Amino acid sequence: MDLWEHERALAGKGYKTVAGVDEAGRGPLAGPVYAAAVILPPELCIRGLDDSKKLTEKKREALFDVIVEKAVAYSVAFATEQEIDELNIQNATYLAMNRALEGLAVTPDISIIDGNRSAGIRFPNVTLVGADGKSANVAAASILAKVTRDRFMLEMAERYPGYGFERHKGYPTKAHYEALARLGPCPIHRATFLRKRH
Secondary structure, three states, rough: OOOOOHHHHHHHHHOOOOEEEEOOOHHHHHHOEEEEEEEOOOOOOOOOOOOOOHOOHHHHHHHHHHHHOOOOOOOOOOOOHHHHHHHHHHHHHHHHHHHHOOOOOOOOOEEEEEOOOOOOOOOEEEEEHHHOOOOHHHHHHHHHHHHHHHHHHHHHHHOOOOOHHHHHHOOOOOOHHHHHHHOOOOOOHHHHHHHHHO
């Protein structure tokens, strides 16, 4: 798989600086949704770079450090569980993505957004389904978003013990539902997500 194919095509249309944008944490019952925006040097080869979901935690952590070191610019942002409850998960994801793009030290000419919708993105963009496995910049963004969110959920596991956040990172597992039944929700649970499932 040539991870630079889509960036090259955009460069051919005059877009010199291309960012990749991806999110982590749309599905969990607890915690923020994170988004990252990354601009890598064109044609940079990072060994093992791929969709974060296809990588082990150890591999993601190692790649995180390489991406942060090599990127022309990168930014990670989030929307809180309160914002998710107020805006819905789609709009909160757009909010996190816009914050990530705003946080870049270099303004991209265009961004590749993972998925097929970008109505709420305020910056020039193209969408690409499965972009986290097809674009180097989006793959890098998927890793930064996932690792940052996982690290946050590990901190929350210490603050709110008993829910198993260190294992499931807030996703809707059997153990998570059992903990909710036993303990009730904690301050980082998404009220709208809990209502949907009960």
